[in-house]
Amino acid sequence: MNKSLIVAAALLSTTIAVQAEDLFVNIHSGSAMAQGAGLVLAGQALEQKASVRVLLCDAAADIALTGQAMPTLKPRNVTTQQMLHGVIKAGAKVEVCALYLPNIGKQASDLIAGVTPAKPAEVAAHLLKPGVNTLAF
Numbered sequence: 001m002n003k004s005l006i007v008a009a010a011l012l013s014t015t016i017a018v019q020a021e022d023l024f025v026n027i028h029s030g031s032a033m034a035q036g037a038g039l040v041l042a043g044q045a046l047e048q049k050a051s052v053r054v055l056l057c058d059a060a061a062d063i064a065l066t067g068q069a070m071p072t073l074k075p076r077n078v079t080t081q082q083m084l085h086g087v088i089k090a091g092a093k094v095e096v097c098a099l100y101l102p103n104i105g106k107q108a109s110d111l112i113a114g115v116t117p118a119k120p121a122e123v124a125a126h127l128l129k130p131g132v133n134t135l136a137f
Helices: 002-019 032-047 058-064 080-089 100-104 120-128
Strands: 022-027 051-056 093-096 115-117 132-136
Touching (some): 032 058, 051 058, 058 080, 058 093, 080 093, 120 132
Parallel strands (some): 022 051
């Protein structure tokens, strides 16, 4: 009986580990709708208990800067920065590309809370892990 419980617990742990996926979302488009689509899917993955990492590059990284004016998106009438705050609050790791800040003359202190500059070696190591699903927008 005790062995059955141990086997059942091991199988349950394996099932949970398989279900808990890693999602890497790379958003580089300057389009608010493309950015929003990536953030919506990141949010849905977080709700389904996935580990989510978001990398903002090029024009998309602008949504991580403090004081940015941006359009609202229907149907929820929120900006992409508000959506970004939501995925951060839900547990996503959010970074801007390493090239972004130095090439626009900004510092890490210009980023909203919860967003950090990416370290390329760490991003590459994450992408090479088994079970990491990627999306690009």
